[in-house]
Amino acid sequence: MSKPVRISLDAMGGDHGVSVVVPGAALALERHPDIKFLFFGNEALIAPLLNANPKLKAASEIRHTDLAISMDEKPAQAIRMGRGKSSMWKAVQAVRDGEADAAVSAGNTGALMATAKICLKMMAHIDRPAIAAMWPTLRGESIVLDVGATIGADAQHLVDMAIMGAAMARIVFDLERPTVGLLNVGTEEIKGIETVKEAARILKETPVPHLDYRGFVEGDDLGKGTVDVVVTEGFTGNIALKTAEGTAKQIAEYLRAAMSRSLMAKIGYLFAKQAFAALKEKLDPRKVNGGVFLGLEGVVVKSHGGTDAIGFASAIDVAYDMAHFELMKTIRDMLEHGPLEQPA
Known part of the structure; x- marks a missing residue:
């Protein structure tokens, strides 16, 4: 029997706290019966929800904490x-101390990144972290990084992200040599710009085992799924992510308005109801929730702060896969055979 995957949860993080974290954990446990949870937060709020779910309670332990970081807290203050x-x-400390294999939080992104960097430290040869996000495409899904961990990047950081993103893709997509592209104009x-061209060079x-570099990709390639991994710096990546989320909501609103505009439109909707349900499922951001912090000595996953239980369960799913399939070992192995320093 394989060893359980231990996930530590910031039960107080996000817009909704325990009311989303606990039900999300219950959903994830249904999909992964070998998970064990460590809940960190206000025991008086967590315990009643666990008591109402004996199966989840049996797989969980509560560690009481009085303090929760608010969503608008500045990282330094947090x-x-x-x-x-x-x-x-x-x-996060539970991961550092070996009590958990991965941590999940829906809390303040800046505070979580600062906490993770200080508590876990950076991996050897990696100077800056990155957030890798799953991205729905016409071909299925891709990984895009960085979507907001740090602003700007030199050539070596882009190369490091290419290697770490490919390592994650090997786990998520079960590919021997994921395809990688650098986002460019x-x-x-x-x-x-010169940093992107230098990273490409x-x-x-310097070919990296288990990484198939395909050159530059453009913005429209994100949705096409031209490559398995798209690499860019955090400023651009975050704008791209928020633009995609906004566009998905815009399309949904357009469809909703069009389908209620007239009697014939409403009748047409009834005939196409299954097709619209499939489209809604495809555009549902909850199904691809969970940004992985890469470059740290431990697995930390950031859930969207405003998500519901379904979305938080998706973030736990990501953490489970990263821990179960040994993301850290995969990254270390690839870095060992990759271009760790820029040529003089």
């Missing part, structure tokens, strides 16, 4: 207030 005391810090080699001249 560290000063919550170091060693907050539900967020303790959830054109596919021609002469286009783009390194990836072409």
Whole structure:
């Protein structure tokens, strides 16, 4: 029998706290019966919800904390207030101390990243972290990073992200050599800023095992699924992510308005109801919730702060896969054989 996967949860994080975290854990447990949960937060709020679900209670342990980091807390302030005391810090600390295999939080992104960097430290040869997100495409799904961990990137950071993203893709998509592209303003080699062109040169001249570099990709390739992994710096990646989320909501509103505009439209909707249900499922951001913090000495997954139990369960699913299939070992193995330093 395989060893259980232990997930620590910041029960107080996000817009809805325990009312989403606990039901989300229950959904994830149905899909992964070998999960064990450590809940960090207000025991008086967590315990009644666990008592109402004996199966989840049997797989869980509560660690009481009085302090929760608010969604609008500045990272530096969150560290000063919550170091060693907050539900967020303790959830990440459980990974550091070997009590958990991965941590999940829907809390403040900046505070969670700062907490993770201080508590877990960076991996050897990695200077900056990245957030990798699952991205729905016409071909299925891709991984896009960085979607907001740090602003700006030099060539080596882009190369590091390409390797870490490919490592994650090997686990998520079960691929031996995931395809990787650098996001650029054109596919021609002469286009783009110097850091992106330098990263491309390194990836072409220093082949990495288990990584198939395909050159530059453009913005429309994100939705096409041209490659398995798209690499960009955090400022651009975050704008792309928020634009995609906004566009999905815009399309949904357009369809809703069109289908209620007239009697014939309503009748047409009834005939196409199954097709619209399939489209709604495809556009549902809850199904791809969970950004993985890469480059740290431990697995941390960031859930969207405003998600519901279904979305939070998806973030737990991501954490489970990263821990169960040994993301950290995969990244270390690939970094060992990759271009760790830029050529002089």
